[in-house]
Amino acid sequence: MAVRRNRGNGTVLKLMLVAFVVIVIWMTWRNTASKLMGNDDEKQARAAVEQFYAYEQAGDFGSSWTLFHPLMQERFEKAGYIQKRAQIMLQDFGVKTFDVKIGPPKRLPQWKMSREAQPIANVYEIAVTESFQSPYGNFDIHQACFAAKVDGKWRLLWSYQQE
Numbered sequence: 226m227a228v229r230r231n232r233g234n235g236t237v238l239k240l241m242l243v244a245f246v247v248i249v250i251w252m253t254w255r256n257t258a259s260k261l262m263g264n265d266d267e268k269q270a271r272a273a274v275e276q277f278y279a280y281e282q283a284g285d286f287g288s289s290w291t292l293f294h295p296l297m298q299e300r301f302e303k304a305g306y307i308q309k310r311a312q313i314m315l316q317d318f319g320v321k322t323f324d325v326k327i328g329p330p331k332r333l334p335q336w337k338m339s340r341e342a343q344p345i346a347n348v349y350e351i352a353v354t355e356s357f358q359s360p361y362g363n364f365d366i367h368q369a370c371f372a373a374k375v376d377g378k379w380r381l382l383w384s385y386q387q388e
Contacts, residue, residue, distance in 0.1 A: 270349040273379035274353065275327055278355075330351050
């Protein structure tokens with residue numbers, strides 16, 4: 226009696242191996258391409274700015290404060306920042322939230338928060354527009370926001386340069 230082998234199992238195994246190799250090559254290429262083009266840092270810097278303003282829109286000023294660069298955290302004590310931001314938004318502007326538009330990141334090889342500050346390397350400048358609809362009329366605030374990496378995480382800064 227002759228023993229028959231099922232040849233279908235070998236074909237399925239080969240197809241699975243080819244699919245696995247293709248996926249590994251694609252993932253490696255994608256990771257290498259994003260590192261070579263610098264898109265990863267750009268995307269992460271923008272994501273940090275988006276998260277910061279999402280917290281601000283929700284009135285969660287304590288969480289937004291945690292996304293500040295250490296230089297900004299030195300400038301604003303956390304409890305004071307929370308209190309002042311809430312006062313400005315809720316009492317002074319008379320709004321509960323605002324719309325925000327975040328522009329594309331622009332890489333700066335070096336930037337200083339103020340004239341006296343030490344330069345920070347590899348910073349992204351991102352234009353932010355906050356749009357308010359208040360009892361006092363509709364208005365926009367245009368502000369350049371800056372993102373710098375600290376301990377592997379992107380943190381926000383504002384400019385205090387005097388022109």
